[in-house]
Amino acid sequence: MTNTSTLSEAIRPATIAEQARRRRTFAVISHPDAGKSTLTEALALYASAIQDAGVTHGKSSRHGTVSDWMGMERERGISISSAALQLEYRDTVLNLVDTPGHADFSEDTYRVLAAVDCAVMLIDAAKGFEPQTVKLLEVCKQRGLPIVTVVNKWDRPGLDALGLIDQIGERTDMVPVPLTWPAGIAGEFEGLLDVRTASSIALEAVEGGAQPARETTIDPADLDPHAAQVWDVASEELGLVASSNGDFDAEAFAAAQQTPVLFAAAARNFGVRQLVDLLVDLGSAPTPRVTADGAHRPLEGGFSGFVFKVQAGANTAHRDHIAYLRICSGVFERGMVITNSRTGRPFATKYAHRVLGREREAVEQAWPGDVVGLVNATSLRVGDSLYQDEPVTFPEIPHFSPELFVTVRAKDPGRYKQFRRGIEQLDHEGVIQVLRSELRGDQAPVLAAVGQLQFEVAEQRMRTEFNAPVALEQLSYTLARRIPAAPSSLPDSFRGGEILRRSDGECIAIFGDRWKLGHFADAFPDVTLELIGA
Numbered sequence: 001m002t003n004t005s006t007l008s009e010a011i012r013p014a015t016i017a018e019q020a021r022r023r024r025t026f027a028v029i030s031h032p033d034a035g036k037s038t039l040t041e042a043l044a045l046y047a048s049a050i051q052d053a054g055v056t057h058g059k060s061s062r063h064g065t066v067s068d069w070m071g072m073e074r075e076r077g078i079s080i081s082s083a084a085l086q087l088e089y090r091d092t093v094l095n096l097v098d099t100p101g102h103a104d105f106s107e108d109t110y111r112v113l114a115a116v117d118c119a120v121m122l123i124d125a126a127k128g129f130e131p132q133t134v135k136l137l138e139v140c141k142q143r144g145l146p147i148v149t150v151v152n153k154w155d156r157p158g159l160d161a162l163g164l165i166d167q168i169g170e171r172t173d174m175v176p177v178p179l180t181w182p183a184g185i186a187g188e189f190e191g192l193l194d195v196r197t198a199s200s201i202a203l204e205a206v207e208g209g210a211q212p213a214r215e216t217t218i219d220p221a222d223l224d225p226h227a228a229q230v231w232d233v234a235s236e237e238l239g240l241v242a243s244s245n246g247d248f249d250a251e252a253f254a255a256a257q258q259t260p261v262l263f264a265a266a267a268r269n270f271g272v273r274q275l276v277d278l279l280v281d282l283g284s285a286p287t288p289r290v291t292a293d294g295a296h297r298p299l300e301g302g303f304s305g306f307v308f309k310v311q312a313g314a315n316t317a318h319r320d321h322i323a324y325l326r327i328c329s330g331v332f333e334r335g336m337v338i339t340n341s342r343t344g345r346p347f348a349t350k351y352a353h354r355v356l357g358r359e360r361e362a363v364e365q366a367w368p369g370d371v372v373g374l375v376n377a378t379s380l381r382v383g384d385s386l387y388q389d390e391p392v393t394f395p396e397i398p399h400f401s402p403e404l405f406v407t408v409r410a411k412d413p414g415r416y417k418q419f420r421r422g423i424e425q426l427d428h429e430g431v432i433q434v435l436r437s438e439l440r441g442d443q444a445p446v447l448a449a450v451g452q453l454q455f456e457v458a459e460q461r462m463r464t465e466f467n468a469p470v471a472l473e474q475l476s477y478t479l480a481r482r483i484p485a486a487p488s489s490l491p492d493s494f495r496g497g498e499i500l501r502r503s504d505g506e507c508i509a510i511f512g513d514r515w516k517l518g519h520f521a522d523a524f525p526d527v528t529l530e531l532i533g534a
Protein backbone atom coordinates (compact mmCIF):
# COMPACT_ATOMS: atom_id res chain seq x y z
CA MET A 1 0.00 0.00 0.00
CA THR A 2 1.16 3.52 -0.72
CA ASN A 3 2.63 5.29 2.23
CA THR A 4 0.32 8.26 1.91
CA SER A 5 1.31 10.11 5.04
CA THR A 6 4.91 10.43 3.85
CA LEU A 7 3.71 11.65 0.45
CA SER A 8 1.32 14.20 1.93
CA GLU A 9 3.89 15.54 4.34
CA ALA A 10 6.14 16.36 1.41
CA ILE A 11 3.50 18.65 -0.09
CA ARG A 12 3.70 22.13 1.30
CA PRO A 13 0.60 24.28 1.90
CA ALA A 14 1.98 26.77 -0.63
CA THR A 15 1.92 24.04 -3.27
CA ILE A 16 -1.71 23.28 -2.54
CA ALA A 17 -2.62 26.98 -2.68
CA GLU A 18 -0.75 27.33 -5.98
CA GLN A 19 -2.49 24.28 -7.48
CA ALA A 20 -5.88 25.62 -6.35
CA ARG A 21 -5.10 28.99 -7.93
CA ARG A 22 -4.46 27.20 -11.22
CA ARG A 23 -7.92 25.56 -11.23
CA ARG A 24 -11.14 26.74 -12.88
CA THR A 25 -14.03 24.38 -12.18
CA PHE A 26 -17.11 25.25 -14.18
CA ALA A 27 -20.19 23.89 -15.92
CA VAL A 28 -21.99 24.92 -19.10
CA ILE A 29 -25.69 25.52 -18.59
CA SER A 30 -27.97 25.62 -21.60
CA HIS A 31 -31.15 24.40 -23.20
CA PRO A 32 -30.85 21.32 -25.45
CA ASP A 33 -29.45 22.19 -28.90
CA ALA A 34 -27.94 25.51 -27.88
CA GLY A 35 -24.53 23.98 -28.66
CA LYS A 36 -23.13 22.70 -25.36
CA SER A 37 -21.50 19.65 -26.91
CA THR A 38 -20.15 21.67 -29.81
CA LEU A 39 -18.71 24.22 -27.40
CA THR A 40 -17.14 21.45 -25.29
CA GLU A 41 -15.46 20.08 -28.38
CA ALA A 42 -14.29 23.56 -29.35
CA LEU A 43 -12.89 24.19 -25.86
CA ALA A 44 -10.99 20.91 -26.08
CA LEU A 45 -9.48 22.17 -29.31
CA TYR A 46 -8.02 25.27 -27.68
CA ALA A 47 -7.15 23.75 -24.36
CA SER A 48 -5.49 20.38 -24.55
CA ALA A 49 -7.40 17.63 -22.90
CA ILE A 50 -5.48 16.07 -20.07
CA GLN A 51 -7.76 13.11 -20.58
CA ASP A 52 -9.99 13.34 -23.59
CA ALA A 53 -11.73 10.01 -23.74
CA GLY A 54 -15.34 10.43 -24.67
CA VAL A 55 -14.95 13.78 -26.39
CA THR A 56 -16.61 13.24 -29.69
CA HIS A 57 -17.20 15.19 -32.81
CA GLY A 58 -20.69 15.76 -34.20
CA LYS A 59 -23.97 14.51 -32.92
CA SER A 60 -24.04 11.42 -35.10
CA SER A 61 -20.64 10.18 -34.00
CA ARG A 62 -21.52 10.89 -30.41
CA HIS A 63 -23.80 7.89 -30.46
CA GLY A 64 -21.89 4.92 -29.18
CA THR A 65 -18.97 6.84 -27.75
CA VAL A 66 -20.77 7.82 -24.58
CA SER A 67 -20.80 5.57 -21.58
CA ASP A 68 -22.08 2.17 -22.53
CA TRP A 69 -22.85 1.20 -19.00
CA MET A 70 -26.57 1.01 -19.40
CA GLY A 71 -28.33 -0.42 -22.39
CA MET A 72 -30.66 2.53 -22.24
CA GLU A 73 -27.81 4.94 -22.69
CA ARG A 74 -26.50 3.02 -25.66
CA GLU A 75 -29.87 2.84 -27.36
CA ARG A 76 -30.38 6.55 -27.16
CA GLY A 77 -26.85 7.78 -27.58
CA ILE A 78 -27.04 9.83 -24.44
CA SER A 79 -24.86 9.88 -21.42
CA ILE A 80 -26.51 9.51 -18.07
CA SER A 81 -23.21 9.79 -16.30
CA SER A 82 -21.87 13.19 -15.55
CA ALA A 83 -18.19 13.53 -15.07
CA ALA A 84 -15.53 16.13 -15.55
CA LEU A 85 -13.43 16.84 -18.56
CA GLN A 86 -10.03 18.14 -17.55
CA LEU A 87 -8.31 20.58 -19.89
CA GLU A 88 -5.06 22.47 -19.63
CA TYR A 89 -4.59 25.95 -21.06
CA ARG A 90 -1.85 28.51 -20.36
CA ASP A 91 -0.77 26.76 -17.18
CA THR A 92 -4.35 26.61 -15.93
CA VAL A 93 -6.35 23.45 -15.39
CA LEU A 94 -9.97 23.73 -16.52
CA ASN A 95 -12.37 21.22 -14.96
CA LEU A 96 -15.50 21.21 -17.09
CA VAL A 97 -18.13 19.36 -15.09
CA ASP A 98 -20.83 17.97 -17.34
CA THR A 99 -24.42 18.95 -16.66
CA PRO A 100 -26.52 16.16 -18.15
CA GLY A 101 -29.14 17.80 -20.30
CA HIS A 102 -31.36 16.82 -23.19
CA ALA A 103 -33.70 13.97 -22.45
CA ASP A 104 -31.56 13.04 -19.45
CA PHE A 105 -32.39 16.21 -17.53
CA SER A 106 -32.56 15.11 -13.92
CA GLU A 107 -31.79 16.13 -10.38
CA ASP A 108 -28.14 15.39 -11.19
CA THR A 109 -28.17 18.26 -13.62
CA TYR A 110 -28.85 20.61 -10.73
CA ARG A 111 -26.56 18.85 -8.27
CA VAL A 112 -23.41 19.23 -10.34
CA LEU A 113 -23.83 22.97 -9.90
CA ALA A 114 -22.90 22.42 -6.24
CA ALA A 115 -19.51 21.20 -7.45
CA VAL A 116 -18.48 24.15 -9.62
CA ASP A 117 -17.14 27.64 -8.95
CA CYS A 118 -18.47 29.29 -12.08
CA ALA A 119 -21.01 28.68 -14.86
CA VAL A 120 -21.02 29.43 -18.57
CA MET A 121 -24.57 30.15 -19.72
CA LEU A 122 -24.89 29.32 -23.38
CA ILE A 123 -27.78 30.83 -25.31
CA ASP A 124 -28.80 30.33 -28.89
CA ALA A 125 -28.65 33.66 -30.77
CA ALA A 126 -31.93 32.89 -32.52
CA LYS A 127 -33.86 31.62 -29.50
CA GLY A 128 -32.63 33.68 -26.58
CA PHE A 129 -33.68 32.34 -23.19
CA GLU A 130 -35.23 28.88 -23.19
CA PRO A 131 -36.88 27.00 -20.31
CA GLN A 132 -34.06 24.67 -19.27
CA THR A 133 -31.56 27.54 -19.25
CA VAL A 134 -33.88 29.51 -17.01
CA LYS A 135 -34.21 26.61 -14.52
CA LEU A 136 -30.46 26.07 -14.36
CA LEU A 137 -29.86 29.80 -14.09
CA GLU A 138 -32.12 29.90 -11.03
CA VAL A 139 -30.02 27.21 -9.34
CA CYS A 140 -26.81 29.11 -10.18
CA LYS A 141 -28.31 32.28 -8.73
CA GLN A 142 -29.31 30.46 -5.54
CA ARG A 143 -25.74 29.26 -5.20
CA GLY A 144 -24.36 32.72 -5.96
CA LEU A 145 -22.24 31.36 -8.82
CA PRO A 146 -20.54 33.85 -11.13
CA ILE A 147 -21.96 33.42 -14.64
CA VAL A 148 -20.34 34.09 -18.01
CA THR A 149 -22.91 34.46 -20.80
CA VAL A 150 -22.07 33.19 -24.28
CA VAL A 151 -24.37 33.98 -27.19
CA ASN A 152 -23.80 31.08 -29.58
CA LYS A 153 -24.58 30.46 -33.28
CA TRP A 154 -23.88 34.06 -34.32
CA ASP A 155 -23.07 32.62 -37.76
CA ARG A 156 -26.78 31.95 -38.23
CA PRO A 157 -29.63 34.46 -38.52
CA GLY A 158 -30.84 35.38 -35.08
CA LEU A 159 -31.93 38.15 -32.75
CA ASP A 160 -30.45 41.59 -32.64
CA ALA A 161 -27.34 41.92 -30.41
CA LEU A 162 -28.63 44.93 -28.48
CA GLY A 163 -31.99 43.21 -27.96
CA LEU A 164 -30.19 40.14 -26.62
CA ILE A 165 -28.24 42.28 -24.15
CA ASP A 166 -31.55 43.72 -22.89
CA GLN A 167 -32.98 40.21 -22.61
CA ILE A 168 -29.97 38.96 -20.66
CA GLY A 169 -30.27 41.87 -18.24
CA GLU A 170 -33.99 41.31 -17.71
CA ARG A 171 -33.88 37.54 -17.39
CA THR A 172 -30.79 37.19 -15.23
CA ASP A 173 -31.18 40.22 -13.03
CA MET A 174 -27.47 40.82 -13.57
CA VAL A 175 -25.87 43.66 -15.51
CA PRO A 176 -24.63 42.28 -18.85
CA VAL A 177 -21.20 43.62 -19.76
CA PRO A 178 -20.02 42.58 -23.23
CA LEU A 179 -16.34 41.66 -23.39
CA THR A 180 -16.62 40.89 -27.09
CA TRP A 181 -19.00 42.38 -29.62
CA PRO A 182 -19.81 40.92 -33.03
CA ALA A 183 -18.95 42.69 -36.25
CA GLY A 184 -21.87 41.80 -38.48
CA ILE A 185 -25.44 40.90 -37.64
CA ALA A 186 -26.35 37.32 -36.69
CA GLY A 187 -25.77 35.28 -39.83
CA GLU A 188 -23.00 37.59 -41.08
CA PHE A 189 -20.34 37.03 -38.44
CA GLU A 190 -17.20 38.81 -39.66
CA GLY A 191 -15.26 39.20 -36.48
CA LEU A 192 -15.17 40.52 -32.94
CA LEU A 193 -14.37 43.69 -31.11
CA ASP A 194 -12.36 42.47 -28.17
CA VAL A 195 -12.93 44.83 -25.25
CA ARG A 196 -10.14 43.45 -23.08
CA THR A 197 -7.43 43.99 -25.70
CA ALA A 198 -9.19 46.93 -27.41
CA SER A 199 -8.68 45.22 -30.77
CA SER A 200 -10.71 44.37 -33.85
CA ILE A 201 -10.33 40.73 -34.80
CA ALA A 202 -11.41 39.41 -38.19
CA LEU A 203 -12.37 35.73 -38.01
CA GLU A 204 -12.14 33.02 -40.59
CA ALA A 205 -13.03 29.37 -40.23
CA VAL A 206 -10.29 26.96 -41.14
CA GLU A 207 -11.42 24.22 -43.50
CA GLY A 208 -12.20 20.96 -41.82
CA GLY A 209 -13.62 22.46 -38.66
CA ALA A 210 -11.31 20.76 -36.19
CA GLN A 211 -8.92 23.72 -36.28
CA PRO A 212 -8.93 26.90 -34.22
CA ALA A 213 -10.41 29.83 -36.13
CA ARG A 214 -7.95 32.09 -37.97
CA GLU A 215 -7.78 35.45 -36.19
CA THR A 216 -6.38 38.58 -37.79
CA THR A 217 -6.11 41.83 -35.89
CA ILE A 218 -7.22 44.58 -38.22
CA ASP A 219 -7.64 48.34 -38.27
CA PRO A 220 -11.11 49.00 -39.71
CA ALA A 221 -9.77 52.35 -40.98
CA ASP A 222 -7.74 50.39 -43.54
CA LEU A 223 -10.85 48.71 -44.97
CA ASP A 224 -12.92 49.99 -47.85
CA PRO A 225 -15.87 52.13 -46.67
CA HIS A 226 -18.42 49.36 -47.18
CA ALA A 227 -16.45 46.76 -45.18
CA ALA A 228 -15.52 49.33 -42.55
CA GLN A 229 -19.17 50.17 -41.92
CA VAL A 230 -19.83 46.79 -40.28
CA TRP A 231 -17.07 47.50 -37.77
CA ASP A 232 -18.27 51.07 -37.21
CA VAL A 233 -21.77 49.84 -36.41
CA ALA A 234 -20.29 47.28 -34.00
CA SER A 235 -18.28 50.03 -32.25
CA GLU A 236 -21.34 52.24 -31.96
CA GLU A 237 -23.45 49.45 -30.49
CA LEU A 238 -20.74 48.46 -28.05
CA GLY A 239 -20.37 52.10 -27.03
CA LEU A 240 -24.11 52.29 -26.36
CA VAL A 241 -24.04 49.26 -24.09
CA ALA A 242 -20.89 50.43 -22.32
CA SER A 243 -22.41 53.84 -21.60
CA SER A 244 -25.52 52.32 -20.03
CA ASN A 245 -24.07 49.18 -18.38
CA GLY A 246 -20.60 50.38 -17.42
CA ASP A 247 -17.26 48.58 -17.46
CA PHE A 248 -16.47 45.08 -16.38
CA ASP A 249 -15.91 44.84 -12.65
CA ALA A 250 -14.29 41.66 -11.34
CA GLU A 251 -15.93 41.98 -7.93
CA ALA A 252 -19.40 42.49 -9.38
CA PHE A 253 -18.86 39.41 -11.59
CA ALA A 254 -17.69 37.30 -8.63
CA ALA A 255 -20.76 38.46 -6.69
CA ALA A 256 -23.04 37.49 -9.63
CA GLN A 257 -24.15 41.11 -10.07
CA GLN A 258 -22.57 41.42 -13.50
CA THR A 259 -22.34 38.84 -16.24
CA PRO A 260 -19.65 39.24 -18.89
CA VAL A 261 -21.09 38.50 -22.34
CA LEU A 262 -19.26 36.96 -25.29
CA PHE A 263 -20.48 36.29 -28.82
CA ALA A 264 -19.50 33.04 -30.49
CA ALA A 265 -20.12 30.44 -33.15
CA ALA A 266 -18.89 27.28 -31.48
CA ALA A 267 -19.34 25.25 -34.67
CA ARG A 268 -16.74 27.47 -36.39
CA ASN A 269 -14.60 27.92 -33.27
CA PHE A 270 -15.35 31.66 -33.40
CA GLY A 271 -15.10 33.45 -30.08
CA VAL A 272 -14.04 30.31 -28.24
CA ARG A 273 -10.46 31.40 -27.55
CA GLN A 274 -11.85 34.54 -25.95
CA LEU A 275 -13.96 32.36 -23.67
CA VAL A 276 -11.01 30.20 -22.58
CA ASP A 277 -8.91 33.31 -21.96
CA LEU A 278 -11.72 34.88 -19.97
CA LEU A 279 -12.10 31.77 -17.80
CA VAL A 280 -8.37 31.69 -17.15
CA ASP A 281 -7.93 35.43 -16.55
CA LEU A 282 -11.18 36.29 -14.80
CA GLY A 283 -12.85 33.00 -13.79
CA SER A 284 -13.08 32.00 -10.15
CA ALA A 285 -10.49 29.68 -8.68
CA PRO A 286 -11.60 27.47 -5.76
CA THR A 287 -12.03 29.38 -2.53
CA PRO A 288 -12.26 28.06 1.06
CA ARG A 289 -15.55 26.20 1.18
CA VAL A 290 -18.19 27.01 3.79
CA THR A 291 -18.73 24.11 6.19
CA ALA A 292 -22.02 23.02 7.79
CA ASP A 293 -21.21 25.01 10.94
CA GLY A 294 -20.56 28.19 8.95
CA ALA A 295 -16.74 28.12 9.16
CA HIS A 296 -14.50 28.03 6.09
CA ARG A 297 -12.28 25.10 5.22
CA PRO A 298 -8.87 26.52 4.28
CA LEU A 299 -7.73 25.31 0.86
CA GLU A 300 -4.33 24.39 2.27
CA GLY A 301 -5.87 22.37 5.13
CA GLY A 302 -6.02 18.59 5.20
CA PHE A 303 -7.72 16.77 2.34
CA SER A 304 -11.50 17.18 2.16
CA GLY A 305 -14.23 16.94 -0.43
CA PHE A 306 -17.86 16.04 -0.92
CA VAL A 307 -19.82 13.65 -3.10
CA PHE A 308 -22.04 15.44 -5.62
CA LYS A 309 -23.12 12.48 -7.68
CA VAL A 310 -23.38 8.75 -7.31
CA GLN A 311 -23.70 6.55 -10.33
CA ALA A 312 -24.63 2.97 -9.83
CA GLY A 313 -25.95 0.04 -11.77
CA ALA A 314 -23.30 0.86 -14.33
CA ASN A 315 -22.12 -2.67 -14.54
CA THR A 316 -24.65 -5.08 -13.12
CA ALA A 317 -22.17 -7.95 -13.07
CA HIS A 318 -19.79 -6.05 -10.83
CA ARG A 319 -22.23 -3.99 -8.82
CA ASP A 320 -20.34 -0.95 -9.97
CA HIS A 321 -20.90 2.24 -7.99
CA ILE A 322 -18.99 5.40 -8.72
CA ALA A 323 -19.14 8.36 -6.37
CA TYR A 324 -17.97 11.66 -7.86
CA LEU A 325 -16.08 13.74 -5.42
CA ARG A 326 -15.29 17.45 -5.67
CA ILE A 327 -12.10 18.23 -3.80
CA CYS A 328 -12.39 21.24 -1.49
CA SER A 329 -9.08 21.31 0.33
CA GLY A 330 -5.70 19.64 0.55
CA VAL A 331 -4.31 17.09 -1.82
CA PHE A 332 -5.90 13.82 -2.83
CA GLU A 333 -3.56 10.91 -3.36
CA ARG A 334 -4.73 7.59 -4.62
CA GLY A 335 -4.48 4.95 -1.95
CA MET A 336 -5.09 7.34 0.94
CA VAL A 337 -7.69 6.28 3.46
CA ILE A 338 -10.38 8.87 3.96
CA THR A 339 -13.25 9.11 6.42
CA ASN A 340 -16.92 9.61 5.66
CA SER A 341 -18.12 12.23 8.13
CA ARG A 342 -21.70 10.90 8.07
CA THR A 343 -20.79 7.39 9.16
CA GLY A 344 -17.35 7.91 10.68
CA ARG A 345 -16.22 4.95 8.59
CA PRO A 346 -12.97 4.84 6.63
CA PHE A 347 -12.95 4.51 2.86
CA ALA A 348 -9.93 3.23 0.91
CA THR A 349 -9.30 5.08 -2.34
CA LYS A 350 -7.43 2.41 -4.22
CA TYR A 351 -9.79 2.82 -7.17
CA ALA A 352 -9.82 6.54 -7.86
CA HIS A 353 -10.42 7.56 -11.42
CA ARG A 354 -11.11 10.37 -13.77
CA VAL A 355 -14.13 9.17 -15.63
CA LEU A 356 -15.56 10.41 -18.85
CA GLY A 357 -17.82 8.35 -21.00
CA ARG A 358 -16.66 4.78 -20.85
CA GLU A 359 -13.02 5.55 -20.25
CA ARG A 360 -11.41 5.58 -16.86
CA GLU A 361 -7.96 6.68 -15.99
CA ALA A 362 -6.39 6.23 -12.58
CA VAL A 363 -5.87 9.48 -10.71
CA GLU A 364 -2.69 9.62 -8.66
CA GLN A 365 -3.04 13.11 -7.27
CA ALA A 366 -5.76 15.73 -7.36
CA TRP A 367 -6.17 19.24 -5.96
CA PRO A 368 -8.91 21.61 -4.82
CA GLY A 369 -11.39 22.06 -7.66
CA ASP A 370 -10.69 18.66 -9.23
CA VAL A 371 -13.27 15.92 -9.61
CA VAL A 372 -12.42 12.33 -8.84
CA GLY A 373 -14.57 9.24 -9.41
CA LEU A 374 -14.34 6.69 -6.60
CA VAL A 375 -15.15 3.26 -7.94
CA ASN A 376 -17.01 0.66 -5.87
CA ALA A 377 -18.12 3.35 -3.50
CA THR A 378 -21.26 1.55 -2.38
CA SER A 379 -21.28 3.24 1.01
CA LEU A 380 -21.09 6.80 -0.29
CA ARG A 381 -24.15 8.98 -0.86
CA VAL A 382 -24.74 12.30 -2.52
CA GLY A 383 -23.81 15.04 -0.06
CA ASP A 384 -21.34 12.93 1.98
CA SER A 385 -18.31 14.84 3.22
CA LEU A 386 -14.96 13.09 3.17
CA TYR A 387 -11.71 14.02 4.86
CA GLN A 388 -8.35 12.56 5.73
CA ASP A 389 -7.16 13.90 9.10
CA GLU A 390 -9.11 17.01 9.96
CA PRO A 391 -12.84 16.24 10.29
CA VAL A 392 -15.24 18.41 8.33
CA THR A 393 -18.87 18.35 7.25
CA PHE A 394 -19.99 20.42 4.28
CA PRO A 395 -23.60 21.59 3.94
CA GLU A 396 -25.97 19.12 2.32
CA ILE A 397 -26.74 19.52 -1.35
CA PRO A 398 -30.33 20.73 -1.36
CA HIS A 399 -33.16 18.71 -2.82
CA PHE A 400 -34.69 20.27 -5.89
CA SER A 401 -38.33 20.83 -6.49
CA PRO A 402 -39.75 17.79 -8.28
CA GLU A 403 -42.22 18.36 -11.10
CA LEU A 404 -43.05 14.76 -12.02
CA PHE A 405 -44.69 12.19 -9.77
CA VAL A 406 -45.53 8.49 -10.10
CA THR A 407 -46.58 5.73 -7.78
CA VAL A 408 -44.37 2.66 -7.75
CA ARG A 409 -45.35 -0.89 -6.80
CA ALA A 410 -43.74 -4.31 -7.12
CA LYS A 411 -45.10 -6.22 -10.11
CA ASP A 412 -44.60 -9.42 -8.18
CA PRO A 413 -45.93 -9.03 -4.61
CA GLY A 414 -43.75 -12.02 -3.64
CA ARG A 415 -40.68 -9.88 -4.20
CA TYR A 416 -41.69 -7.16 -1.77
CA LYS A 417 -38.49 -7.49 0.29
CA GLN A 418 -36.31 -6.85 -2.77
CA PHE A 419 -38.67 -4.05 -3.78
CA ARG A 420 -38.25 -2.30 -0.45
CA ARG A 421 -34.48 -2.68 -0.44
CA GLY A 422 -34.18 -1.39 -3.99
CA ILE A 423 -36.39 1.65 -3.43
CA GLU A 424 -34.46 2.50 -0.28
CA GLN A 425 -31.14 2.23 -2.09
CA LEU A 426 -32.30 4.45 -4.98
CA ASP A 427 -33.61 6.96 -2.49
CA HIS A 428 -30.25 7.03 -0.63
CA GLU A 429 -28.35 7.50 -3.83
CA GLY A 430 -30.61 10.38 -4.79
CA VAL A 431 -31.72 8.71 -8.03
CA ILE A 432 -35.29 9.68 -7.20
CA GLN A 433 -37.02 11.23 -4.22
CA VAL A 434 -39.29 8.80 -2.35
CA LEU A 435 -42.40 10.23 -0.69
CA ARG A 436 -44.59 8.24 1.66
CA SER A 437 -47.88 8.69 3.46
CA GLU A 438 -50.24 6.48 5.43
CA LEU A 439 -52.73 6.92 2.65
CA ARG A 440 -50.35 5.49 0.05
CA GLY A 441 -48.90 2.83 2.35
CA ASP A 442 -45.48 1.20 2.02
CA GLN A 443 -46.50 -0.96 -0.90
CA ALA A 444 -46.96 1.94 -3.28
CA PRO A 445 -44.93 5.02 -2.34
CA VAL A 446 -44.69 8.06 -4.57
CA LEU A 447 -41.53 8.70 -6.57
CA ALA A 448 -40.76 12.30 -7.40
CA ALA A 449 -38.30 13.61 -9.99
CA VAL A 450 -37.34 16.65 -12.00
CA GLY A 451 -36.87 14.65 -15.22
CA GLN A 452 -38.57 11.61 -16.75
CA LEU A 453 -35.27 9.83 -17.13
CA GLN A 454 -34.95 9.45 -13.35
CA PHE A 455 -38.01 7.16 -13.40
CA GLU A 456 -36.63 5.17 -16.30
CA VAL A 457 -33.32 4.67 -14.50
CA ALA A 458 -35.19 3.64 -11.33
CA GLU A 459 -37.41 1.23 -13.26
CA GLN A 460 -34.45 -0.37 -15.02
CA ARG A 461 -32.34 -0.70 -11.88
CA MET A 462 -35.22 -2.22 -9.91
CA ARG A 463 -35.55 -4.86 -12.62
CA THR A 464 -31.89 -5.63 -13.34
CA GLU A 465 -30.11 -4.89 -10.08
CA PHE A 466 -32.67 -5.64 -7.40
CA ASN A 467 -34.57 -8.27 -9.29
CA ALA A 468 -37.87 -6.60 -8.43
CA PRO A 469 -39.67 -5.37 -11.56
CA VAL A 470 -41.94 -2.43 -10.82
CA ALA A 471 -45.04 -0.83 -12.27
CA LEU A 472 -45.09 2.96 -12.37
CA GLU A 473 -48.27 4.97 -12.59
CA GLN A 474 -48.20 8.63 -13.49
CA LEU A 475 -49.85 11.05 -11.07
CA SER A 476 -51.24 14.32 -12.34
CA TYR A 477 -49.31 16.54 -9.91
CA THR A 478 -46.87 19.15 -11.12
CA LEU A 479 -45.80 21.19 -8.11
CA ALA A 480 -44.23 20.53 -4.72
CA ARG A 481 -43.70 22.66 -1.64
CA ARG A 482 -42.06 22.00 1.71
CA ILE A 483 -44.11 22.45 4.86
CA PRO A 484 -41.79 23.27 7.74
CA ALA A 485 -43.12 22.33 11.18
CA ALA A 486 -46.21 20.69 9.70
CA PRO A 487 -49.08 20.39 12.21
CA SER A 488 -50.14 16.76 12.74
CA SER A 489 -53.74 17.75 11.97
CA LEU A 490 -53.00 18.12 8.24
CA PRO A 491 -54.84 15.60 6.07
CA ASP A 492 -52.93 13.15 3.83
CA SER A 493 -54.97 14.31 0.88
CA PHE A 494 -57.10 17.26 -0.14
CA ARG A 495 -58.71 18.45 -3.35
CA GLY A 496 -55.99 18.53 -6.00
CA GLY A 497 -53.13 17.47 -3.77
CA GLU A 498 -51.52 15.29 -1.13
CA ILE A 499 -49.17 15.59 1.80
CA LEU A 500 -46.35 13.10 2.13
CA ARG A 501 -43.05 12.64 3.99
CA ARG A 502 -39.66 12.51 2.35
CA SER A 503 -37.15 10.03 3.81
CA ASP A 504 -35.25 12.86 5.53
CA GLY A 505 -38.44 13.61 7.46
CA GLU A 506 -39.45 16.71 5.50
CA CYS A 507 -43.16 17.17 4.96
CA ILE A 508 -43.87 17.73 1.26
CA ALA A 509 -47.17 18.90 -0.23
CA ILE A 510 -47.78 18.15 -3.90
CA PHE A 511 -50.35 19.89 -6.06
CA GLY A 512 -52.02 19.45 -9.44
CA ASP A 513 -51.27 23.04 -10.42
CA ARG A 514 -50.79 26.47 -8.89
CA TRP A 515 -54.55 27.01 -8.59
CA LYS A 516 -54.79 23.93 -6.37
CA LEU A 517 -51.87 25.28 -4.39
CA GLY A 518 -53.79 28.56 -4.03
CA HIS A 519 -56.90 26.72 -2.76
CA PHE A 520 -54.79 24.86 -0.23
CA ALA A 521 -53.18 28.09 0.98
CA ASP A 522 -56.67 29.61 1.42
CA ALA A 523 -57.96 26.54 3.27
CA PHE A 524 -54.92 26.33 5.57
CA PRO A 525 -53.82 29.93 6.10
CA ASP A 526 -51.59 29.05 9.07
CA VAL A 527 -49.53 26.54 7.10
CA THR A 528 -46.30 27.86 5.59
CA LEU A 529 -45.42 26.59 2.11
CA GLU A 530 -41.78 26.91 1.12
CA LEU A 531 -40.07 26.43 -2.22
CA ILE A 532 -37.90 23.32 -2.24
CA GLY A 533 -34.20 23.94 -2.82
CA ALA A 534 -34.53 27.68 -2.34
Ligand code: G4P
Residues within 6 Å of the ligand: 030, 031, 032, 033, 034, 035, 036, 037, 038, 039, 058, 059, 060, 102, 152, 153, 154, 155, 156, 264, 265, 266, 267, 268
Ligand atom coordinates in the same frame (compact mmCIF):
# COMPACT_ATOMS: atom_id res chain seq x y z
P1 G4P B 1 -26.36 20.60 -27.26
O1 G4P B 1 -25.20 19.76 -26.83
O2 G4P B 1 -26.50 21.88 -26.51
O3 G4P B 1 -27.66 19.87 -27.37
O4 G4P B 1 -26.09 21.10 -28.76
P2 G4P B 1 -25.10 20.52 -29.86
O5 G4P B 1 -23.71 20.92 -29.56
O6 G4P B 1 -25.40 19.10 -30.11
O7 G4P B 1 -25.59 21.42 -31.07
C1 G4P B 1 -26.92 21.35 -31.56
C2 G4P B 1 -26.91 21.67 -33.04
O8 G4P B 1 -26.49 23.03 -33.23
C3 G4P B 1 -25.93 20.81 -33.84
O9 G4P B 1 -26.47 20.63 -35.13
C4 G4P B 1 -24.71 21.70 -33.93
O10 G4P B 1 -23.91 21.41 -35.03
C5 G4P B 1 -25.37 23.06 -34.07
N1 G4P B 1 -24.49 24.14 -33.61
C6 G4P B 1 -23.83 24.24 -32.44
N2 G4P B 1 -23.12 25.38 -32.39
C7 G4P B 1 -23.35 26.02 -33.55
C8 G4P B 1 -22.88 27.25 -34.11
O11 G4P B 1 -22.13 27.99 -33.52
N3 G4P B 1 -23.36 27.56 -35.34
C9 G4P B 1 -24.19 26.76 -36.05
N4 G4P B 1 -24.59 27.17 -37.25
N5 G4P B 1 -24.64 25.59 -35.56
C10 G4P B 1 -24.20 25.22 -34.34
P3 G4P B 1 -27.14 19.26 -35.56
O12 G4P B 1 -27.58 19.49 -36.94
O13 G4P B 1 -28.14 18.84 -34.55
O14 G4P B 1 -25.97 18.23 -35.45
P4 G4P B 1 -24.71 18.01 -36.45
O15 G4P B 1 -25.27 17.26 -37.58
O16 G4P B 1 -24.22 19.38 -36.84
O17 G4P B 1 -23.72 17.24 -35.66
